[in-house]
């Protein structure tokens with residue numbers, strides 16, 4: 001993957017200087033292998049906050065904003081959601097670049113790689129249930145018509161949803 005300048009943070013000036021800090025405002029690309037549950041990043045990510053040198057390493061305190069494409073939970077139409085996540089993560093010096101990666105975030109060669117942090121912050125930020133509108137009538141459970149667009153002929157058949165699941169259940173003869 002081609003690293004843009006916004007994909008990594010150059011932090012050589014902050015390492016081993018506890019108390020030093022720098023404002024952070026970058027527009028990183030979404031990590032290549034990002035897999036979000038039922039959502040897709042459609043706009044630039046933005047990470048704004050501060051990188052602070054502390055005794056144990058470098059502390060990133062920032063707000064991540066993203067634009068996601070999700071689906072309405074009722075009618076499945078595509079929606080755009082802006083999400084925001086607060087990030088507070090400590091990066092420590094990578095002990096040995098040839099060793100197995102340690103748990104947690106590390107920096108090496110004066111550079112912080114933001115991919116893991118972006119991934120970990122975005123996954124829980126995806127809304128669990130988005131609606132195109134609070135009143136969205138959803139899809140007809142019988143014929144699948146989107147009731148936002150059209151009425152269908154099934155509408156007078158009232159099926160008690162408590163029993164709907166049982167209708168598909170047939171005991172073997």
Ligand SMILES: [Zn+2]
Pocket residue numbers: 072073074075076077131132133136137138
């Ligand atoms: Zn909807």
Ligand SMILES: [Zn+2]
Pocket residue numbers: 140141142143144145152153154155
């Ligand atoms: Zn219908």
